Amino acid sequence: MPDVNFIVDGQKLTAPAGTLLIDACKSAGIEIPAFCYYPGLSLQAACRMCVVRIEKAPKLATACTTTVAEGMNVTTESPEIAQARKATLQLLLGNHPLDCPVCDAGGECELQDMTFKYGAADSFYTEPKNHREEQKWSPVVYFDRPRCILCYRCVRMCGEGMDVFALGIQNRGSSSVIAPNVPSQLASLLNAGADQAQLDCEQCGMCIDACPVGALTSGTYRYKTRPWEMNHVATVCTHCGDGCKTTLGVRSVSDGSEIVRGDNRDKSGMNGDFLCNKGRYAFDFTNNIERLTSPLVRQADGKLKPVSWDEALKFTGKKLRELRDTRGPQSIGVIGSNRTTNEENYLLQKFARTVLGTNNIDHHRTADFVTLANALQGTTGRFASQRNVENAQALLVIGGDPTNQAPLTAWNLRTNVRLNKARLYIANHEEIKLRRQAKDFIQVQQFGYGSLASYLAGNNAAAEGASIVAQADQLSNFRTAIQAEEKLIVLIGNEVRGGELANLIKALPNARFALMADYVNSRGASDMGLLPDALPGYQPLSGSALANEYTAPTAPGLDLLAMFDAATRGDLSALYVVGSNPIKRFGIDPFALKDTFFIVQDLFLTETAQIADVVFPAANLYEKAGSVTNSYGDLQLVSKAADKAGTRSDFELIVRLADHMGHDIKTLVPFGKGLRADMGQSRGAQSGEADRHAVWLMANNMEPKLSPFDPFAILDEIQRVVPGYDKLLRLQLLSGNDQHIAPASTGLVQIENRKDLVLPSSDTLFTSGSLTRYSPMLQDVQRHQETEVADHLAAD
Amino acid sequence: MAVVPNTIFSPETAARFDKLASIYPVKRSALIPMLLYAQDEVGYVSDEVVAELAKRLDLLELDVRGVLSYYSMLRTKPAGKYNVQVCTNISCMLRGGFELLDHCKKTLGIGHKGVTPDGLFSLEEVECIGACCWAPAVQVNYDFHDDLTPAKMDAVLADYAAGRGKDVK
Amino acid sequence: MPTLVSHPDEVKVVSRRFGLGAEAIDKYIELDGYKAVQKAIEQGPEWIVNEMKASGLRGRGGAGFPTGMKWSFVPKVSEKPKYVLVNGDESEPGTCKDHVIFLHDPHAVIEGTMIAGLAIGAKMGFIYLRGEYRYLLKIVEKAVADAYAKGILGKNIFGKEGVDFDIITQTGAGAYEVGEESALMESLEGKRGVPRIKPPFPAVVGLYGGPTVINNAETIANAPHILLMGGEAYAKLGSERNGGTRLFGISGHVERPGVYELPMGYSLRKAIYEVAGGIKDGKQLKAVVPGGSSCPVLKADEIDVGLDFDQMGKAGTMLGSGGIVVLDETVSIVEFALRTIRFYQHESCGWCIPCREGTDWLKKTLTRFHAGGGNKKDIDNIQYLAENMMGRTFCPLGDAAAMPTLGFIKKFRSEFEEYLAGARVEHPLIQIQPVGEPELAGAH
Numbered sequence A: 001m002p003d004v005n006f007i008v009d010g011q012k013l014t015a016p017a018g019t020l021l022i023d024a025c026k027s028a029g030i031e032i033p034a035f036c037y038y039p040g041l042s043l044q045a046a047c048r049m050c051v052v053r054i055e056k057a058p059k060l061a062t063a064c065t066t067t068v069a070e071g072m073n074v075t076t077e078s079p080e081i082a083q084a085r086k087a088t089l090q091l092l093l094g095n096h097p098l099d100c101p102v103c104d105a106g107g108e109c110e111l112q113d114m115t116f117k118y119g120a121a122d123s124f125y126t127e128p129k130n131h132r133e134e135q136k137w138s139p140v141v142y143f144d145r146p147r148c149i150l151c152y153r154c155v156r157m158c159g160e161g162m163d164v165f166a167l168g169i170q171n172r173g174s175s176s177v178i179a180p181n182v183p184s185q186l187a188s189l190l191n192a193g194a195d196q197a198q199l200d201c202e203q204c205g206m207c208i209d210a211c212p213v214g215a216l217t218s219g220t221y222r223y224k225t226r227p228w229e230m231n232h233v234a235t236v237c238t239h240c241g242d243g244c245k246t247t248l249g250v251r252s253v254s255d256g257s258e259i260v261r262g263d264n265r266d267k268s269g270m271n272g273d274f275l276c277n278k279g280r281y282a283f284d285f286t287n288n289i290e291r292l293t294s295p296l297v298r299q300a301d302g303k304l305k306p307v308s309w310d311e312a313l314k315f316t317g318k319k320l321r322e323l324r325d326t327r328g329p330q331s332i333g334v335i336g337s338n339r340t341t342n343e344e345n346y347l348l349q350k351f352a353r354t355v356l357g358t359n360n361i362d363h364h365r366t367a368d369f370v371t372l373a374n375a376l377q378g379t380t381g382r383f384a385s386q387r388n389v390e391n392a393q394a395l396l397v398i399g400g401d402p403t404n405q406a407p408l409t410a411w412n413l414r415t416n417v418r419l420n421k422a423r424l425y426i427a428n429h430e431e432i433k434l435r436r437q438a439k440d441f442i443q444v445q446q447f448g449y450g451s452l453a454s455y456l457a458g459n460n461a462a463a464e465g466a467s468i469v470a471q472a473d474q475l476s477n478f479r480t481a482i483q484a485e486e487k488l489i490v491l492i493g494n495e496v497r498g499g500e501l502a503n504l505i506k507a508l509p510n511a512r513f514a515l516m517a518d519y520v521n522s523r524g525a526s527d528m529g530l531l532p533d534a535l536p537g538y539q540p541l542s543g544s545a546l547a548n549e550y551t552a553p554t555a556p557g558l559d560l561l562a563m564f565d566a567a568t569r570g571d572l573s574a575l576y577v578v579g580s581n582p583i584k585r586f587g588i589d590p591f592a593l594k595d596t597f598f599i600v601q602d603l604f605l606t607e608t609a610q611i612a613d614v615v616f617p618a619a620n621l622y623e624k625a626g627s628v629t630n631s632y633g634d635l636q637l638v639s640k641a642a643d644k645a646g647t648r649s650d651f652e653l654i655v656r657l658a659d660h661m662g663h664d665i666k667t668l669v670p671f672g673k674g675l676r677a678d679m680g681q682s683r684g685a686q687s688g689e690a691d692r693h694a695v696w697l698m699a700n701n702m703e704p705k706l707s708p709f710d711p712f713a714i715l716d717e718i719q720r721v722v723p724g725y726d727k728l729l730r731l732q733l734l735s736g737n738d739q740h741i742a743p744a745s746t747g748l749v750q751i752e753n754r755k756d757l758v759l760p761s762s763d764t765l766f767t768s769g770s771l772t773r774y775s776p777m778l779q780d781v782q783r784h785q786e787t788e789v790a791d792h793l794a795a796d
Numbered sequence B: 001m002a003v004v005p006n007t008i009f010s011p012e013t014a015a016r017f018d019k020l021a022s023i024y025p026v027k028r029s030a031l032i033p034m035l036l037y038a039q040d041e042v043g044y045v046s047d048e049v050v051a052e053l054a055k056r057l058d059l060l061e062l063d064v065r066g067v068l069s070y071y072s073m074l075r076t077k078p079a080g081k082y083n084v085q086v087c088t089n090i091s092c093m094l095r096g097g098f099e100l101l102d103h104c105k106k107t108l109g110i111g112h113k114g115v116t117p118d119g120l121f122s123l124e125e126v127e128c129i130g131a132c133c134w135a136p137a138v139q140v141n142y143d144f145h146d147d148l149t150p151a152k153m154d155a156v157l158a159d160y161a162a163g164r165g166k167d168v169k
Numbered sequence C: 001m002p003t004l005v006s007h008p009d010e011v012k013v014v015s016r017r018f019g020l021g022a023e024a025i026d027k028y029i030e031l032d033g034y035k036a037v038q039k040a041i042e043q044g045p046e047w048i049v050n051e052m053k054a055s056g057l058r059g060r061g062g063a064g065f066p067t068g069m070k071w072s073f074v075p076k077v078s079e080k081p082k083y084v085l086v087n088g089d090e091s092e093p094g095t096c097k098d099h100v101i102f103l104h105d106p107h108a109v110i111e112g113t114m115i116a117g118l119a120i121g122a123k124m125g126f127i128y129l130r131g132e133y134r135y136l137l138k139i140v141e142k143a144v145a146d147a148y149a150k151g152i153l154g155k156n157i158f159g160k161e162g163v164d165f166d167i168i169t170q171t172g173a174g175a176y177e178v179g180e181e182s183a184l185m186e187s188l189e190g191k192r193g194v195p196r197i198k199p200p201f202p203a204v205v206g207l208y209g210g211p212t213v214i215n216n217a218e219t220i221a222n223a224p225h226i227l228l229m230g231g232e233a234y235a236k237l238g239s240e241r242n243g244g245t246r247l248f249g250i251s252g253h254v255e256r257p258g259v260y261e262l263p264m265g266y267s268l269r270k271a272i273y274e275v276a277g278g279i280k281d282g283k284q285l286k287a288v289v290p291g292g293s294s295c296p297v298l299k300a301d302e303i304d305v306g307l308d309f310d311q312m313g314k315a316g317t318m319l320g321s322g323g324i325v326v327l328d329e330t331v332s333i334v335e336f337a338l339r340t341i342r343f344y345q346h347e348s349c350g351w352c353i354p355c356r357e358g359t360d361w362l363k364k365t366l367t368r369f370h371a372g373g374g375n376k377k378d379i380d381n382i383q384y385l386a387e388n389m390m391g392r393t394f395c396p397l398g399d400a401a402a403m404p405t406l407g408f409i410k411k412f413r414s415e416f417e418e419y420l421a422g423a424r425v426e427h428p429l430i431q432i433q434p435v436g437e438p439e440l441a442g443a444h
């Protein structure tokens, strides 16, 4: 669109023709108040707060529906306009309860702010306000009707944004009310077959976020505290692999600081407006009373007993050292986590490779990133980022169901289709909800992704194995359409891996790819080399610069399953598991480990921790700093929000273990370099200054790197030795921005016929691996979905 | 065509609905007429009606309820067999609409939105029904009665009570 | 059944066939029916639009927009089908003129719809009647069926290859706001009657997204007559810039209430005192609401004004829907104002804040005032509320509530003040509950 020139409050402005006046003004720093306007959602013009004066127009115009035009002369603040807004506020306040002191939204309420600005607090109505009881819509959504100002943001957010349509408007005039899609009578539904009930609310809480007032409140946060009594920390959600930024509201409690709220207050993340149920509410596992807060060591009587940190570390360090020295490094295995930071993952594999001296390191893989990196070797610009999903013109989803497994991806796909008319293609073995947004959908045969790849590559004979089609030319039309797309983004679910994945990538030589993995740092775990056959950055075990630096064994180590096999055979002297629950996830027989010295670091006494000889209580992602890499390879900063007395970060634990094994930790963590000179004196007359300086540095997001527990010291090393991560910009990271990281295009490890060890976690919107059962909210919501909701859905 | 098995409607109404859903460029357009015809048959818009219409038109029940609750002629509770709707809007008010309403209240012994114990009559005060020049006007179900007086009203009610009233459907 | 009235001053154009049995198709045809549409097919769209423009016909729905011009706004080519939508929602209190058209001359509406279709290139028309008009709907439905049976509607109408036109009748279910053209389209699409954002205007993006002409039933029923008599001849019947005649419904305190067809520009005083036989029972005139309840009231000494859009505008009120409501000296303006605002409160669709909340507070305040609990400040508050609704709402319903309110306060302020001294409650006016609200227990 060509630019047009117009005047706002005497200021000359320029914006593309077709821009909404309200947006054009906002870009120029002129804020026009609005309740019903919400960027990206359909226009309502219902609240009449955004009225402005446009020269020559007979009436005040709504800035939210007016598009800028050449020569337009606009006034956004004048006594007339202020009076119009004030009158509107007075009308609203006539019925709106003035319960701000107890309202959850108090302090962050748009109505409150406007009233403050336009001075409409005086009420001249003597009639009583219309009162209505509050309603509980679900464990996480409450509706306080009198507070509702009917801006319809929630209705649109749910319908247009989420494609759920669980909210609507009922009644007319002054009795209009927002209503949820709950059939009033179960019985009649049961008879009628409830498939029209559509109670598939995703409990995302987006309606709450969108609500400008306190009409919609969160079941987990309501009446807990006031917004100004919390600290708000923006960090990355620990649950799925999409990498949403979530803002955690924290307050001090006797044993640290507790998270009371998660929301999307800081809309600066790549998730924009979006947060799903888990990102918003499933922080509550951190406050679970079952959190481990003391190291446990198994005693002679076979029971785990709390002991002091010193005792536990000394014991473990000594024992590990002995086992390494007596039974050899190859007898020890290490399993890492999908939810620990890049720094911790890197440190853990470095610990395995250089302190223990073994390549027996692995993690619960939820996508085949090694094949992805290998298949794209020799190319550039072929790794897709989450940002591409937001704005690419054409996208293909193969396998997987983003709506349930990668909610942000699904949101971005929907939004992109809705706002930019992006073309979405889907090939899946079952119908997924995103089909509603898709331009074309083909149903893939069970286990037919290999054939599909082959068919896409031109092998017509593979058609039959690839897809169940209704019409003869459906599949070929699909292929033609896809191949005609010059810039295609391909998102691949974790059903597709190994050779099939490689073939698929080969079949689409111009496309960009991403794999949809399951947890916050699944990609980071792979990138950081929690793999028995590859070093960080998928570098080979021998010959690479890093291999030379590590001087670790060059033969591949045991993978996760092989470690347990070795244990069963009695060949595994020790196993060190960090933040993972393989016993449960891989269905391992606990007796396999009866002769293995077993160390576990975790938040809870999981199935795995229960059989350990030593258990260290660990901090979770919300209680530490560092970086994580989402499924797409987008790197982001995580910040410490909460604090739990009695726990330690995995980073610290690894370092201390190395220390207790007698390792020179300076070779493990390159700390204390560079900055010491800036720190001032730390003894004598000026003592304390260094501390103050360190505090200042922290406060300004700078890196003291004075301590061996400082993850940024390891980030230095990652940047130095991990190809791909060498290009990261510190300032971007520390500013809370995401940046796309791609593995190097040459020099990667080459492995033929790799064993397929990917185990998709099959998480849904309301599960998150082993954390699920420690989150009371997820439990509640599951119960809600399984009782109230499932009753309806399963009625036929 | 969304032909619904086990419809709750009479065969004629069901057939009419099948047809209604097919004549519009978008079938949802049939919703409001359907709601009215369903109400005429069932007496009110029951949950079963909502469920079936939603099914027939591929809508969410929420959508049906949203529409249903917007229009003042649609009701979710049974009315009397003869729903007496007295207009009291300006033209009728000037010519005795309120007196007529009061008279009906007294005669029938019920108030606004009340139903007589025998279920024969219900009473409703309504907004202008488009008979202003023949005020005061009353609608019994869909039938108009205009230029009324309390005495004439009594005769109208007596006709219905005796089964002589017209029943426009 | 509504009684037909007549008066020598009437100039019968749309009402020409009233009472002659023209609801039967053969009779209609005998009385020159369906001649105009055949002429229109022969002469083509441009001719139709030109005749309509020449006729000076202005929309009879209330806003008085020139019909020929409205038709000419529809783009010639459109990807989506075009439609004609006839607005027979007639719900403005004081208005019952479309009622008699549907009753006595339904084919004129059908023929007019076809003409509009030919003018804009639409092949489908909708006739939307308010839900209360079920008995009229049946009359219109029968007329449509008869027209289909005669080959007047459907494919190849009048045997002309490729000339198709279909009509669907539609009904509302009780909602004044649905008379507003964009809310009407929403309602016809099976949705809540909430208006749409304009622009785009219906002529460009209307029903089902296609270009749509929306006209009042009377406007449409005039089209055949205009084409037969010629636009200019029609224009001459009326006053300057207000072509032709109009159906005026005269109700309230007059001797002979009824729907009369008078030339545009006819004197309001004469309409009341001569055509409608003067004030009932020899009483004195107090005030007139000249064009449906949303028009600001005129005092007894302000009725020497011509009944057309421009003269009424100059007199500070509106011609509106042509529903003239006459109030005699006994009427309490406070009560009348309350009854008026209660209607708008009940009918506000609730979409926008100033109208939803404004009508509600106006009603609450007036109710208390009327019941004797008022104070002097209320009068100012009522005025303040109405002033702050004017021009600020999403659709004109807000204005329609504010305008009469301001009129009452402005012209009868003293009566409000006197009312404070000695309230006289004639009717317990609060009975109708807001739509969709559960009945309050104990409400009688």
Ligand SMILES: Cc1cc2nc3c(=O)[nH]c(=O)nc-3n(C[C@H](O)[C@H](O)[C@H](O)COP(=O)(O)O)c2cc1C
Residues within 6 Å of the ligand: C058, C059, C060, C061, C062, C063, C064, C065, C067, C087, C088, C089, C090, C091, C092, C176, C177, C178, C179, C180, C181, C182, C214, C215, C216, C217, C219, C220, C395, C396, C397, C400
């Ligand atoms: C609140 C409101 C109610 C209306 N009700 C009606 C109505 O019942 N009948 C009607 O013909 N026009 C009604 N109108 C006017 C229509 O919006 C529209 O202007 C008219 O149908 C156009 O037809 P015309 O140009 O032939 O007058 C209403 C307008 C508003 C704002």
Ligand code: SF4
Residues within 6 Å of the ligand: C177, C195, C347, C348, C349, C350, C351, C352, C353, C355, C356, C393, C394, C395, C396, C397, C398, C399
């Ligand atoms: S003015 Fe606003 S609330 Fe009133 S009817 Fe129009 S859109 Fe609805």
Ligand code: FES
Residues within 6 Å of the ligand: B087, B088, B089, B090, B091, B092, B093, B127, B128, B129, B130, B131, B132, B135, B137, C093, C094, C095
């Ligand atoms: S005022 Fe009663 S019908 Fe119009």
